[in-house]
Amino acid sequence: xxxxxxxxxxxxxxxxxxxxxxxxxxxxxxxxxxxxxxxxxxxxxxxxxxxxxxxxxxxxxxxxxxxxxxxxxxxxxxxxxxxxxxxxxxxxxxxxxxxxxxxxxxxxxxxxxxxxxxxxxxxxxxxxxxxxxxxxxxxxxxxxxxxxxxxxxxxxxxxxxxxxxxxxxxxxxxxxxxxxxxxxxxxxxxxxxxxxxxxxxxxxxxxxxxxxxxxxxxxxxxxx
Ligand code: 5RP
Numbered sequence: 001x002x003x004x005x006x007x008x009x010x011x012x013x014x015x016x017x018x019x020x021x022x023x024x025x026x027x028x029x030x031x032x033x034x035x036x037x038x039x040x041x042x043x044x045x046x047x048x049x050x051x052x053x054x055x056x057x058x059x060x061x062x063x064x065x066x067x068x069x070x071x072x073x074x075x076x077x078x079x080x081x082x083x084x085x086x087x088x089x090x091x092x093x094x095x096x097x098x099x100x101x102x103x104x105x106x107x108x109x110x111x112x113x114x115x116x117x118x119x120x121x122x123x124x125x126x127x128x129x130x131x132x133x134x135x136x137x138x139x140x141x142x143x144x145x146x147x148x149x150x151x152x153x154x155x156x157x158x159x160x161x162x163x164x165x166x167x168x169x170x171x172x173x174x175x176x177x178x179x180x181x182x183x184x185x186x187x188x189x190x191x192x193x194x195x196x197x198x199x200x201x202x203x204x205x206x207x208x209x210x211x212x213x214x215x216x217x218x219x220x221x222x223x224x
Pocket of ligand 1 (some may be wrong): 028081100
C-alpha cells in the first residue's frame with residue numbers, strides 16, 4: 001500500500017467515530033481530505049461541520065456539507081485531524097499545512113480529538129519534523145531570536161501567509177524532551193499566535209494505518 005492509500009484507510013476508519021446528527025470538527029491536510037470525501041457520502045447523517053481552514057471549508061462546501069461558524073456551536077463531539085508527527089502518548093506536531101492556529105482552536109472546543117495518520121507519522125519523540133510557529137508578521141525577527149535562545153533554528157516558510165494573515169517560522173533542531181513545557185514556552189513568546197506542538201491538548205484516539213491494517217491507539221497506551 002502506498003502512503004496515500006494508508007492515509008485514506010485511516011481517514012475512512014474515522015467515519016465510524018462520527019455521531020449521527022452532530023456538528024463535527026474537521027481538520028486540514030491530505031489525510032483529512034480523504035475524510036471529507038468519505039463524509040460526502042454520508043452528508044445527510046451529520047448536521048454540519050466546523051472547519052479549521054479555508055481549504056477544508058471549500059472542500060466541505062463542494063461536498064455539500066454545511067460549514068458552521070465555531071461561535072454558533074457550543075458542542076463538538078469529535079474533531080478529526082491529521083498530524084505531521086504523533087507519539088505513543090498521542091502528543092502531536094501539526095501545522096505542515098499552516099492551519100495550526102484554527103486547528104488548535106477547534107481542538108480546544110471538541111470533546112474528542114481523533115487523529116488520523118499513516119504509520120510513518122508515529123515517532124518516539126517529537127522534533128524530527130520542524131515545529132511550525134504562527135507569528136504576527138511585525139514580530140518575526142524578535143520571535144526568531146527567542147526561538148534561537150530556546151535552542152532552535154527558525155526558518156521563515158517562504159511564500160506562506162496563513163488564513164489569519166500571519167507568517168510561519170519552522171523551527172528545526174529543537175529537542176522536544178518535555179512537549180508540554182516546550183509548547184508553553186513557545187506559546188508565551190510575545191508575537192507568537194500559537195505553535196504546532198499539540199501536547200497540552202493531545203489526541204484522544206489515534207487511527208494509524210499500516211500495511212497490517214488500521215491500529216487504534218489511546219493515550220494511555222491501550223491499543224486494539
Ligand atoms: C495542517 C496539519 C496537517 O494535519 C498535517 O500537516 C498533516 O497533513 P497530511 O495529512 O497532509 O500529512 O497540521 O496544518
